[in-house]
Amino acid sequence: MSHPENETPRSDGEKPAVGSGGTGGGGTATGTTEAPRPGAAPSGGGLTARLKDPRFQEKLLLGLTAPLLALATAFVLICLVMTATGQNPFQAFQSMFDYGTTERSQVWIVNKAIPYYLSAVAVAVGFRMNLFNIGVDGQYQVAAFFAAVVGGALTLSGVVQIPIILLTAMVVGALWAGIAGYLKAVRGVSEVITTIMLNSIGGALIGYFLHEGRLAERNQNIVHTPDIPESSFFFTIDTGNGAIYGTIVIAAAAGVAYWYLLGRTRFGFDLRAVGVSDSAAEASGVSVKRMVIVSMLVSGAIAGLVGMPTLLNDTGNFGNNFPSGIGFMGIAIALLGRNHPVGMALAALLWAFLERTGGHLNFVGYYQEIIGVMQGIIVLSVVISYELVRRWGLRRQQRIVGAELAARARKNDTVEGVA
Amino acid sequence: MKILYGMQKPDEGTIAAGGEQVSFGSPADAIARGIGMVHQHFMLADNLTVQENIVLGAEKLHGIGAAARRRITEISDAYGLGVRPDVLVEEIGVADRQRVEILKVLYRGARTLILDEPTAVLVPQEVDALFANLRELKAEGLTVIFISHKLGEVLSVADEITVIRRGTTVASVTPAETTPKQLAELMVGSELPVPETRESTVTDVPVLEVAGLHLSGTDADGVVREVLADIDFTIHRGEVMGIAGVEGNGQAELVEAIMGIRDPDGGRITVDGDDLSHASTRRRREHGIGYIPEDRHRHGLLLSAPLWENRMLGHVTERPNSRGQRLTLGDAKADTERIVREYDVRTPGINVTAASLSGGNQQKLIFGREMSHHPKVLIAAHPTRGVDVGAQAQIWDQIREARIEGLAVLLISADLDELIGLSDSLRVMYRGRLVADADPATITPEELGGAMTGETTGRLSGHDSTDTPADRPEQADPADQADPADQAGPADQAAPADPAEGTGDGPSSGTAQGGTA
Numbered sequence: 001m002s003h004p005e006n007e008t009p010r011s012d013g014e015k016p017a018v019g020s021g022g023t024g025g026g027g028t029a030t031g032t033t034e035a036p037r038p039g040a041a042p043s044g045g046g047l048t049a050r051l052k053d054p055r056f057q058e059k060l061l062l063g064l065t066a067p068l069l070a071l072a073t074a075f076v077l078i079c080l081v082m083t084a085t086g087q088n089p090f091q092a093f094q095s096m097f098d099y100g101t102t103e104r105s106q107v108w109i110v111n112k113a114i115p116y117y118l119s120a121v122a123v124a125v126g127f128r129m130n131l132f133n134i135g136v137d138g139q140y141q142v143a144a145f146f147a148a149v150v151g152g153a154l155t156l157s158g159v160v161q162i163p164i165i166l167l168t169a170m171v172v173g174a175l176w177a178g179i180a181g182y183l184k185a186v187r188g189v190s191e192v193i194t195t196i197m198l199n200s201i202g203g204a205l206i207g208y209f210l211h212e213g214r215l216a217e218r219n220q221n222i223v224h225t226p227d228i229p230e231s232s233f234f235f236t237i238d239t240g241n242g243a244i245y246g247t248i249v250i251a252a253a254a255g256v257a258y259w260y261l262l263g264r265t266r267f268g269f270d271l272r273a274v275g276v277s278d279s280a281a282e283a284s285g286v287s288v289k290r291m292v293i294v295s296m297l298v299s300g301a302i303a304g305l306v307g308m309p310t311l312l313n314d315t316g317n318f319g320n321n322f323p324s325g326i327g328f329m330g331i332a333i334a335l336l337g338r339n340h341p342v343g344m345a346l347a348a349l350l351w352a353f354l355e356r357t358g359g360h361l362n363f364v365g366y367y368q369e370i371i372g373v374m375q376g377i378i379v380l381s382v383v384i385s386y387e388l389v390r391r392w393g394l395r396r397q398q399r400i401v402g403a404e405l406a407a408r409a410r411k412n413d414t415v416e417g418v419a
Numbered sequence: 420m421k422i423l424y425g426m427q428k429p430d431e432g433t434i435a436a437g438g439e440q441v442s443f444g445s446p447a448d449a450i451a452r453g454i455g456m457v458h459q460h461f462m463l464a465d466n467l468t469v470q471e472n473i474v475l476g477a478e479k480l481h482g483i484g485a486a487a488r489r490r491i492t493e494i495s496d497a498y499g500l501g502v503r504p505d506v507l508v509e510e511i512g513v514a515d516r517q518r519v520e521i522l523k524v525l526y527r528g529a530r531t532l533i534l535d536e537p538t539a540v541l542v543p544q545e546v547d548a549l550f551a552n553l554r555e556l557k558a559e560g561l562t563v564i565f566i567s568h569k570l571g572e573v574l575s576v577a578d579e580i581t582v583i584r585r586g587t588t589v590a591s592v593t594p595a596e597t598t599p600k601q602l603a604e605l606m607v608g609s610e611l612p613v614p615e616t617r618e619s620t621v622t623d624v625p626v627l628e629v630a631g632l633h634l635s636g637t638d639a640d641g642v643v644r645e646v647l648a649d650i651d652f653t654i655h656r657g658e659v660m661g662i663a664g665v666e667g668n669g670q671a672e673l674v675e676a677i678m679g680i681r682d683p684d685g686g687r688i689t690v691d692g693d694d695l696s697h698a699s700t701r702r703r704r705e706h707g708i709g710y711i712p713e714d715r716h717r718h719g720l721l722l723s724a725p726l727w728e729n730r731m732l733g734h735v736t737e738r739p740n741s742r743g744q745r746l747t748l749g750d751a752k753a754d755t756e757r758i759v760r761e762y763d764v765r766t767p768g769i770n771v772t773a774a775s776l777s778g779g780n781q782q783k784l785i786f787g788r789e790m791s792h793h794p795k796v797l798i799a800a801h802p803t804r805g806v807d808v809g810a811q812a813q814i815w816d817q818i819r820e821a822r823i824e825g826l827a828v829l830l831i832s833a834d835l836d837e838l839i840g841l842s843d844s845l846r847v848m849y850r851g852r853l854v855a856d857a858d859p860a861t862i863t864p865e866e867l868g869g870a871m872t873g874e875t876t877g878r879l880s881g882h883d884s885t886d887t888p889a890d891r892p893e894q895a896d897p898a899d900q901a902d903p904a905d906q907a908g909p910a911d912q913a914a915p916a917d918p919a920e921g922t923g924d925g926p927s928s929g930t931a932q933g934g935t936a
Contacts, residue, residue, distance in 0.1 A: 263746075264745060264748070265744050265745060265746060266735050266736060266741050266744050266745075266746060267744065268746075269731060269735050269741075269746060270735065272724075273724075273732060273735075276721040276722070276723055277717070277721055277722070279717045280717060280718055280720060280732065281732075282680060282700070282718075283678065283680060283710065283712055283718035283719070283733070284700070284701075284704075284732045284733035284734075284735075285679075285702075285703075285704050285705075285733060285736075286700075287699065394723075394772065394774065394775070397771055397775045398774070398775040401767055401771055401775045405765050405766075405767075405777075
């Protein structure tokens with residue numbers, strides 16, 4: 001009984017070696033046992049060889065279907081909407097493209113994308129463990145406010161003061177989000193509800209302190225916190241067509257940290273395990289409750305940084321004209337970027353591009369609202385097409401696995417028959 | 420059952436309803452044919468009224484207004500269900516909810532009712548009331564399929580009994596010509612497997628010691644019930660201890676208490692002398708408790724994650740998965756390749772998702788993962804459930820091998836072949852207590868069946884058992900309950916069904932419903 005079973009791994013070893021044209025030999029040191037495994041094969045071969053590997057083709061197919069489907073759907077839908085409202089979509093696209101790619105626009109887009117990206121990363125941390133942090137908006141505003149207050153009150157040298165401001169923002173953001181995490185873990189209150197409520201409470205809190213004589217001063221119509229000293233401003237990179245905010249390094253660092261933390265650390269594994277199946281994670285030894293609190297703290301800390309590009313590179317204070325709503329954009333961008341560090345960066349740039357060109361469209365005679373429509377259509381097409389492709393891919397994979405094992409079993413039978 | 424109700428499609432075979440051959444693609448088809456099912460877990464919306472719940476999804480029949488109410492009252496009166504249409508479901512008790520479920524099915528025109536473990540959530544008086552309702556239905560010409568683990572109930576309510584074991588019909592009998600004992604034998608199988616002759620590897624080094632374990636849980640009604648009580652056992656190096664018992668008698672909770680998923684109210688759990696009674700699950704795993712969960716999809720795997728991530732699950736703090744806080748993905752992947760090879764997991768690669776493997780291969784992966792960390796104790800809950808025969812034999816072989824090397828195993832299973840074939844000692848669990856122990860080499864099916872239904876307790880000797888009071892009624896009559904329950908000594912076959920505290924006062928079989936939450 002057990003004999004033919006033991007044969008199986010050996011007999012299947014021959015098959016991929018034929019299929020992949022001898023790519024497997026390369027990198028794997030363990031030789032005979034390791035090499036035939038199809039999963040390990042691509043590590044050794046070159047690109048052309050990889051392209052011939054059916055498993056790599058499969059991966060490529062799945063990887064490309066979703067974005068292409070999403071783009072095509074979004075494009076068709078936007079064209080339909082614009083045609084229906086009596087606008088020529090192609091001229092509009094042309095105009096957007098021309099304007100959006102000027103150097104000045106590029107700098108504007110990059111600067112705008114920095115807080116968007118940070119916001120998306122903050123949301124994505126929650127998404128990866130099935131937590132919906134809608135409260136990034138409140139978290140970054142409260143954080144930026146107190147960071148601005150601290151920054152305005154101190155006059156230290158920049159090397160000391162900038163880290164203090166950043167740290168204040170992260171701590172305040174983390175605490176604000178932590179309230180929701182605590183309530184979820186201890187009382188079982190849905191984080192969706194609490195974070196939305198905390199957004200309002202945060203607004204009220206800022207409203208209370210942002211008053212002359214409390215923590216703010218008045219400058220004509222703008223009430224704002226005291227300006228942070230010149231030395232506490234972040235550096236900028238001058239391009240000749242405007243300056244790129246130096247806070248882009250914060251966004252890049254956040255992206256790398258996000259990738260490393262989730263993909264390469266035990267903490268990240270635990271977090272993702274909870275996201276995939278909290279019952280399995282619990283049984284594996286993860287304390288789900290603790291994880292809820294910790295991940296909300298992490299999410300909130302990153303959210304705390306969202307206001308920093310504006311504070312440290314632009315306004316230098318928190319006034320009643322401080323940008324709001326970036327937290328909600330983060331949700332759309334995280335969805336669009338599939339929680340992937342690079343994907344979210346592209347999505348943030350796309351969002352900024354659409355905003356930049358939206359104003360311009362209005363200027364050349366189109367409805368500005370079409371940008372909002374585009375953003376909505378893009379998010380929906382992406383989310384829906386990825387979900388469809390994911391399901392299709394899962395079914396396809398199950399079928400392929402089944403077919404391959406059946407083929408292997410047949411082969412086994414014939415071997416048995418001969419023997 | 421699921422096939423009858425159209426939730427699953429049969430591979431082959433036929434179903435005939437009303438003399439006509441039918442095939443069901445969905446529950447709606449089944450309902451159209453007059454077959455309705457009352458699930459063990461009620462499917463009611465708490466914040467709607469009884470009437471709204473009944474009408475929900477069947478608005479076409481009598482609308483949602485006065486006509487519907489008339490029909491509901493009509494059915495309710497006809498079968499004596501006593502349903503009040505305007506009460507919110509959240510305000511009524513379990514028994515009433517069950518009647519609402521039954522009414523729901525009748526409202527849809529069912530002539531055949533399937534009741535899945537309907538008494539599991541009821542107290543004895545409610546069980547009697549339910550049986551009265553069922554007799555009413557029967558009198559009106561309806562057919563009732565009553566699925567239960569409880570022999571006494573089946574015998575008292577059914578006209579015809581079909582015993583199903585491991586997916587096949589074992590026997591069809593009538594209650595008039597059968598005794599609980601015979602039924603129990605049919606349930607456990609008349610021929611017990613002979614344990615393979617092998618050398619005992621049991622040593623006298625205790626590994627897992629559980630003493631005085633006690634756990635209480637809150638059921639759906641908010642009543643605190645004893646789930647586990649007075650659990651004492653020791654498993655030594657190289658010993659496999661099997662726990663037999665009808666499912667739902669606390670086995671799952673015992674496993675969860677040992678794994679640290681539930682925190683026990685009292686008692687001690689030690690591994691190798693270290694007290695882990697209240698340690699976290701992770702610490703217990705690091706301490707050498709391997710775990711094969713009962714429900715691998717919910718507790719053992721990340722279905723949508725690749726195999727190599729599943730290999731890390733539960734052991735992410737250990738080599739080769741991580742070093743310090745940092746994951747070592749390369750090592751983990753290489754080790755997954757090894758597990759796939761050594762444990763013969765049939766898969767095209769380690770990057771496919773766990774969901775795309777068959778049940779047997781998923782289980783082999785889990786087993787390989789747990790064994791790769793050289794556990795001192797393995798908690799195996801139904802390790803071969805839903806697994807093909809080849810994988811089953813392989814897992815059994817590997818448990819035997821590990822046992823030779825000194826592994827202590829706690830084996831929980833509903834499969835007696837498995838229990839007797841693998842175990843060095845057997846315990847029987849009933850209503851949250853370990854009521855009997857036995858030697859797998861000498862046990863007889865009658866004894867095991869009796870102990871599993873709570874009829875006998877103590878040491879099951881296996882030899883001089885033929886003269887035991889075979890026709891002892893399943894249902895303890897009130898006089899019996901009043902007796903001071905004799906502490907069942909070893910080899911005492913006549914111990915009463917219920918341990919010392921006879922809390923139930925009804926004539927039917929149940930006292931407290933330990934472990935059926």
